[in-house]
Amino acid sequence: MKTPGSATAGKVMRIQQSGRFSVRSESLPTWCPGCGYFGIHQGINDAIQHLMIPHHKVVTVSGIGCAGRYPFFVNTYGLHTAHGRSLPVATGVKMANPELTVFAVGGDGDGLGIGGGHLPHAARKDIDINYILFDNSIYGLTKGQPSPSSPIGFRTKASPEGSEGAPLNGTLMALSYGASFVARLFAGDPEGISAALMEGIAHKGFSFFHVYSSCVTFDKQFKTWENLKKQVHSLPDGHDPSSRKGAMVQALEDDFSMGIIYRKKEG
Numbered sequence: 001m002k003t004p005g006s007a008t009a010g011k012v013m014r015i016q017q018s019g020r021f022s023v024r025s026e027s028l029p030t031w032c033p034g035c036g037y038f039g040i041h042q043g044i045n046d047a048i049q050h051l052m053i054p055h056h057k058v059v060t061v062s063g064i065g066c067a068g069r070y071p072f073f074v075n076t077y078g079l080h081t082a083h084g085r086s087l088p089v090a091t092g093v094k095m096a097n098p099e100l101t102v103f104a105v106g107g108d109g110d111g112l113g114i115g116g117g118h119l120p121h122a123a124r125k126d127i128d129i130n131y132i133l134f135d136n137s138i139y140g141l142t143k144g145q146p147s148p149s150s151p152i153g154f155r156t157k158a159s160p161e162g163s164e165g166a167p168l169n170g171t172l173m174a175l176s177y178g179a180s181f182v183a184r185l186f187a188g189d190p191e192g193i194s195a196a197l198m199e200g201i202a203h204k205g206f207s208f209f210h211v212y213s214s215c216v217t218f219d220k221q222f223k224t225w226e227n228l229k230k231q232v233h234s235l236p237d238g239h240d241p242s243s244r245k246g247a248m249v250q251a252l253e254d255d256f257s258m259g260i261i262y263r264k265k266e267g
């Protein structure tokens with residue numbers, strides 16, 4: 001009978017042989033243990049690996065925040081830019097060399113707060129980049145303030161009276177702005193993230209990936225793993241991803257349906 005130690009060693013060996021870790025850099029992630037960003041990291045890496053994109057042809061661009069550290073942990077070119085500015089920098093990278101696969105990454109504070117003015121323009125111009133919004137509805141790096149996607153009444157140490165203002169719906173925003181590929185995904189499902197990314201990377205145009213994640217350190221009530229696992233579900237059977245109107249209704253009426261919600265027809 002195998003001991004638990006040998007089972008783990010065997011699993012690690014199989015992962016190493018699969019090449020799945022080859023996209024990771026030598027810098028180990030500094031995120032808190034249990035952070036949802038590990039699942040997103042795995043999903044992105046698996047997509048790059050499966051598509052066999054040469055690492056020197058990939059650029060990851062981030063803003064500021066816990067998600068902003070991502071380029072350090074991946075074995076591609078990378079830019080850690082200013083707060084909220086991943087999209088304009090990623091646009092510039094793609095313009096300078098259209099052959100590159102370009103990812104812009106950032107959290108909900110970075111992308112929907114200070115950087116919120118860039119999303120409509122990248123989407124409406126249909127820039128051929130892949131924007132991954134790591135949405136845990138909290139500012140983790142600065143220790144737990146409500147973010148633009150926090151629900152009304154969200155209490156943290158920094159908001160003891162509860163947050164005010166209705167949350168922004170990133171998926172609905174991207175659809176409204178004209179994004180030509182939109183997926184809503186869950187950090188607890190790296191396979192789903194990887195599958196959607198592979199389609200989005202192949203799509204010629206602006207691809208938006210809204211990934212629900214969990215900040216295990218500062219959020220004990222809203223996007224916890226326990227809550228998310230109970231709430232997320234697949235898009236309904238019969239959902240037509242070629243209909244923007246249908247996608248907008250779906251995004252408006254069901255916050256937790258996951259999958260490729262919109263894909264503009266080619267041509």
Ligand code: SF4
Pocket residue numbers: 030031032034035036037066136140141214215216217218
């Ligand atoms: S503070 Fe929250 S978002 Fe940041 S690394 Fe820790 S768990 Fe993740």
